[in-house]
Amino acid sequence: MNTNLVVDGDQDRIKALVECMLFIDYPVQLTILNHNMDDFITNIKSRLLCENFDVSIDDDNADYHDFDGFMYLYPFPEDDLDDKEDIVNFLSPYLDQFRTSLNLAIKGGFSGKILINGYYDEILNYFATKFSGKDPNTVISTGLLGKTLLLKHLLRRYFNISLSDINVSVVGNQSTNLITWSRAYIGQSPILSYLANPNNLFSTEIFAKAEEILSQNHFDEVVQMKAILMILDAIFMEKPCLASVGHVVNFHDEVTAVSEPVMLNHTGMVSTVELVLSDKENHIYLESKQEVIDIINLIVEGSREQNE
Numbered sequence: 001m002n003t004n005l006v007v008d009g010d011q012d013r014i015k016a017l018v019e020c021m022l023f024i025d026y027p028v029q030l031t032i033l034n035h036n037m038d039d040f041i042t043n044i045k046s047r048l049l050c051e052n053f054d055v056s057i058d059d060d061n062a063d064y065h066d067f068d069g070f071m072y073l074y075p076f077p078e079d080d081l082d083d084k085e086d087i088v089n090f091l092s093p094y095l096d097q098f099r100t101s102l103n104l105a106i107k108g109g110f111s112g113k114i115l116i117n118g119y120y121d122e123i124l125n126y127f128a129t130k131f132s133g134k135d136p137n138t139v140i141s142t143g144l145l146g147k148t149l150l151l152k153h154l155l156r157r158y159f160n161i162s163l164s165d166i167n168v169s170v171v172g173n174q175s176t177n178l179i180t181w182s183r184a185y186i187g188q189s190p191i192l193s194y195l196a197n198p199n200n201l202f203s204t205e206i207f208a209k210a211e212e213i214l215s216q217n218h219f220d221e222v223v224q225m226k227a228i229l230m231i232l233d234a235i236f237m238e239k240p241c242l243a244s245v246g247h248v249v250n251f252h253d254e255v256t257a258v259s260e261p262v263m264l265n266h267t268g269m270v271s272t273v274e275l276v277l278s279d280k281e282n283h284i285y286l287e288s289k290q291e292v293i294d295i296i297n298l299i300v301e302g303s304r305e306q307n308e
Contacts, residue, residue: 002027002028002029002052002054003027003028003029003068003069003232003236003237004028004029004031004066004067004068004069005028005029005030005031005067005068005069005070005071005232006030006031006032006033006058006062006064006067006069006070006071006105006110007030007031007032007033007070007071007072007073008032008033008034008070008071008072008073008097008098008101009034009071009072009073009074009094009097009098009101009118010073010074010075010094010118011034011036011037011040012075013073013074013075013117013118013221014032014034014037014073015037015040016221016224016225017030017071017073017225017228018030018032018040018041018044018055020225020229021053021055022044022046022047022049022050022053022055025049025050025051025052025053026052026053026229026232027052027053027237028052028053028232028236029054029055029056030053030054030055030056031055031056031057031058031062031067032055032056032057032058033058033101034057035057035058037057038057041055041056041057062108063108063109064105064106064108064109064110065108065109065110065111067105067110067112068112068113068236069112069113069114069115069232069235069236070102070105070110070112070113070114070115071114071115071116071117071228072098072101072102072114072115072116072117072118072124073117073118074094074097074098074117074118074119074124075094075118075119075219076118076119076219077090077119078219080175081175082175084291084294084295084298085298087120087123087175087295088295088298088299088302090119091119091120091123091124091295091299092299092302094118094124095123095124095127095299098116098124098127098128099127099131102114102128102131102132103131103132106132106133106134112138113138113139113140113235113268114128114132114134114138114139114140115140115141115142115228115231115232115235116128116139116140116141116142116246117141117142117224117227117228119174120173120174120175120295121141121142121143121246122141122143122173122174122246122257122258122259122292123257123292123295123296123299124141125139125140125141125143125246125247125248125257126248126255126256126257126292126296127296127299129248135268136247136248136269137247137267137268137269137270137271138268138269139247139248140231140235140245140246140247140264140268140269141245141246141247141257141259142224142227142228142231142245142246143173143244143245143246143247143258143259144169144170144171144172144173144174144177144244144245144246144259145227145230145231145243145244145245145259146220146223146224146226146227147170147177147213147214148168148169148170148243148244149223149226149227149230150213150223151168151170151179151210151213152166152168154206154209154210154213155168155186155191155206155210158202158206158209159186159194159202161186165186165187166184166185166186167183167184167185167186167242168180168181168183168184168185168191169183169184169244169260169261170214170244170259171244171258171259171260171261171275171285171288172258172259172284172285172288173257173258173259173288173291173292175291176284176287176288176291177214177259177284177288178214178281178284178285178288179210179211179214180275180277180281181207181278181281182277182278182281183275183276183277230243231243231245231264234264234265235264235265235266235268236266238266240263240264240265240266241263241264242261242262242263242264242272243261243262243264244259244260244261244262245259245262245264245269246258246259247259247260247262247269247271249289251286251289251290251293254293256289256290256292256293256296257292258285258288258289258292260275261275
């Protein structure tokens with residue numbers, strides 16, 4: 001029996017998801033909550049070519065008990081946002097829509113997994129956990145998985161080895177992130193040892209190429225769709241994996257959200273052991289956690305001012 005997913009959010013992002021799933025005949029029944037997409041769905045002739053995938057618009061009578069997963073997709077800005085106030089202003093309308101949509105699902109009996117994809121989705125992950133009351137291990141955002149996938153494929157091509165032999169992650173948040181070089185491995189050996197060995201033909205120039213991936217924040221829908229499918233595969237298609245995704249974590253006496261490697265399987269997210277990083281890496285990593293707290297506080301303060 002196919003997995004039942006429900007999705008809400010930005011129309012263009014949902015279109016991309018539908019087209020991706022149509023192309024690979026992904027084995028899910030997808031229900032769309034955005035009623036503005038009725039004509040789009042009605043005119044998809046390629047649905048006839050699919051044996052496993054089907055899509056429909058919610059008829060306002062959906063039984064949320066039947067859904068295995070709730071997805072929310074929203075846009076990325078055209079240019080990266082450096083100011084925290086600008087980030088808050090961009091996220092606020094999508095956060096409001098997300099809260100309304102998810103609350104409706106929870107009240108309707110939804111008890112499945114939640115997947116969020118969009119700009120700085122670690123923030124929405126935090127609020128989803130907060131206002132849904134769900135187990136944090138069932139609330140997942142794609143976070144920096146897209147950048148991690150790009151990095152792993154870059155290293156696969158450079159070292160000319162299997163993708164499964166590379167273990168490296170991008171951690172942090174959308175604007176403050178880093179490659180965990182001190183914990184990066186090829187097989188059982190640190191990547192740094194390959195680069196330090198003068199008998200190898202590898203060069204440290206790969207560092208610059210890798211860092212370039214982090215500096216490029218332009219939106220790539222294909223990368224985002226691959227990240228989404230990787231998470232769906234792990235949770236619903238019995239393809240567990242280790243992935244750097246967004247989730248809530250404790251930070252001193254507060255709760256924040258960050259992207260870091262976790263195990264994904266049919267239960268949702270399973271936290272691994274605490275990351276052990278170099279002093280320089282750990283400083284940036286802690287900074288990314290605090291940055292998310294600052295943005296969360298700005299959103300909360302803004303909400304209070306509106307209610308007064």
